[in-house]
Amino acid sequence: MMKCDVIVIGAGAAGLMCAIEAARRGRSVIVLEHGKPGRKVLASGGGRSNFTNLELGADNYLSENPDFTRSALAGFTPGDIIGFLESRGVPFAQKENGQLFLKGSSRALLELLLGKCRENGAAVITGINIKGFGKKAARFNVDTNKKVCFDSESLVVATGGLSYPELGATDLGYRIASRFGLRITPLRPALVPFTFAPEEAHRFSGLCGLSLQAEISCGGGKNKSKRTFTGDILFTHRGLSGPAALQASLYWAPGEELSIDLLPDADIKGMFMKDRGRSVEMQNYLSGFLPRRMALKWCGSFLSSSSKKPLRLHSQRELESAAEALHNWTFRPAGTEGYRTAEVTAGGVDTRELSSRTMECGKVPGLFFAGEVMDVTGQLGGYNLHWAWASGCAAGRYA
Numbered sequence: 219m220m221k222c223d224v225i226v227i228g229a230g231a232a233g234l235m236c237a238i239e240a241a242r243r244g245r246s247v248i249v250l251e252h253g254k255p256g257r258k259v260l261a262s263g264g265g266r267s268n269f270t271n272l273e274l275g276a277d278n279y280l281s282e283n284p285d286f287t288r289s290a291l292a293g294f295t296p297g298d299i300i301g302f303l304e305s306r307g308v309p310f311a312q313k314e315n316g317q318l319f320l321k322g323s324s325r326a327l328l329e330l331l332l333g334k335c336r337e338n339g340a341a342v343i344t345g346i347n348i349k350g351f352g353k354k355a356a357r358f359n360v361d362t363n364k365k366v367c368f369d370s371e372s373l374v375v376a377t378g379g380l381s382y383p384e385l386g387a388t389d390l391g392y393r394i395a396s397r398f399g400l401r402i403t404p405l406r407p408a409l410v411p412f413t414f415a416p417e418e419a420h421r422f423s424g425l426c427g428l429s430l431q432a433e434i435s436c437g438g439g440k441n442k443s444k445r446t447f448t449g450d451i452l453f454t455h456r457g458l459s460g461p462a463a464l465q466a467s468l469y470w471a472p473g474e475e476l477s478i479d480l481l482p483d484a485d486i487k488g489m490f491m492k493d494r495g496r497s498v499e500m501q502n503y504l505s506g507f508l509p510r511r512m513a514l515k516w517c518g519s520f521l522s523s524s525s526k527k528p529l530r531l532h533s534q535r536e537l538e539s540a541a542e543a544l545h546n547w548t549f550r551p552a553g554t555e556g557y558r559t560a561e562v563t564a565g566g567v568d569t570r571e572l573s574s575r576t577m578e579c580g581k582v583p584g585l586f587f588a589g590e591v592m593d594v595t596g597q598l599g600g601y602n603l604h605w606a607w608a609s610g611c612a613a614g615r616y617a
């Protein structure tokens with residue numbers, strides 16, 4: 219039997235931050251990890267961790283309990299994680315929309331987290347399989363495959379979501395929550411590429427690898443506000459990816475349509491009217507606004523007349539419907555690529571059962587949650603790692 223004050227399950231971003239904070243307070247902390255620590259930290263931001271965002275607020279998160287994030291975000295700001303990195307001179311840079319990325323490899327961030335655990339006396343034990351868990355009187359126990367049973371006053375569940383199983387994702391956190399009587403809100407892969415139905419797959423075959431600026435909208439149905447994102451979309455061999463498509467996937471529900479404005483910055487109807495006397499072929503005309511491959515494909519798929527027909531021979535009606543189709547291409551995705559390639563899992567442990575200040579479960583004193591395992595999902599752009607830091611730190615201050 220190994221006794222300590224705090225057991226943290228999961229050595230990801232949230233678990234390690236929580237361990238550092240709790241150990242700083244003088245608590246004896248053991249982190250139990252079944253694989254290697256911080257594998258998603260290493261993979262994040264294409265290996266350069268988009269570790270926070272300077273334009274951060276509760277509106278950047280999706281949850282059934284939308285105000286839950288406010289307290290933790292106020293208690294751990296982008297300035298705090300910047301200070302953490304600067305304390306060891308880990309260099310970073312700002313990209314568009316307030317996103318902060320490391321200048322070098324994410325390994326520097328993981329090493330900093332593990333180093334701070336060591337410095338403060340938090341033990342990180344890897345390669346542990348958890349066989350059972352429970353609570354007797356006021357103490358938690360965790361059984362493992364190592365013939366060691368761990369016993370603690372507080373238990374912090376920081377096991378992350380279900381996405382990227384090859385990076386260590388399991389459902390243990392949800393099982394622990396359910397066992398203690400907590401509700402799990404519906405889970406689904408998010409920040410994930412869409413897959414095309416056969417009609418679109420056929421229509422857009424040959425565009426794989428093509429990326430363009432667009433505006434993508436979803437929702438707007440019953441009880442749902444419409445969400446619109448502007449940024450790159452990327453045609454893949456199975457569907458649509460790129461930052462704007464990934465953002466939309468967070469708000470999209472199966473069966474819903476997506477609407478895409480392929481020319482968000484152009485008044486194409488106005489341009490058609492201005493240039494309608496010209497002899498230029500429609501496909502060549504549109505190549506001035508869209509990547510040529512896209513212009514040819516689009517004309518072949520959406521124009522009611524020949525793509526080689528000169529602009530001056532198009533009727534007013536044809537031009538109007540072409541403009542409408544360019545600004546409002548709607549289709550129904552077949553689905554998404556699922557947990558295999560989703561950056562995050564939307565949904566999770568219902569936060570209405572947790573304190574927004576401490577992350578502790580109201581009905582099970584001493585049981586805390588941190589990070590993605592909770593029903594808090596950030597948009598693309600550093601918000602998910604920031605939630606891991608902020609919620610991990612909040613739990614570490616009270617566990």
Ligand SMILES: Cc1cc2nc3c(=O)[nH]c(=O)nc-3n(C[C@H](O)[C@H](O)[C@H](O)COP(=O)(O)OP(=O)(O)OC[C@H]3O[C@@H](n4cnc5c(N)ncnc54)[C@H](O)[C@@H]3O)c2cc1C
Nearest residue numbers: 228230231232252262263268377378386589590600602603
């Ligand atoms: C490819 C990729 C890129 C990403 N890029 C970014 C980015 O640039 N910016 C951003 O903000 N977000 C990014 N994210 C999302 C972000 O990485 C996660 O939201 C964040 O890591 C969640 O932190 P966490 O600690 O809650 O969970 P995790 O980081 O998933 O950590 C959970 C830990 O628990 C361990 N664990 C799970 N089950 C068990 C078990 N049964 N027993 C013991 N241990 C267990 C896991 O092995 C893991 O170490 C990315 C995600 C992916 C997959």
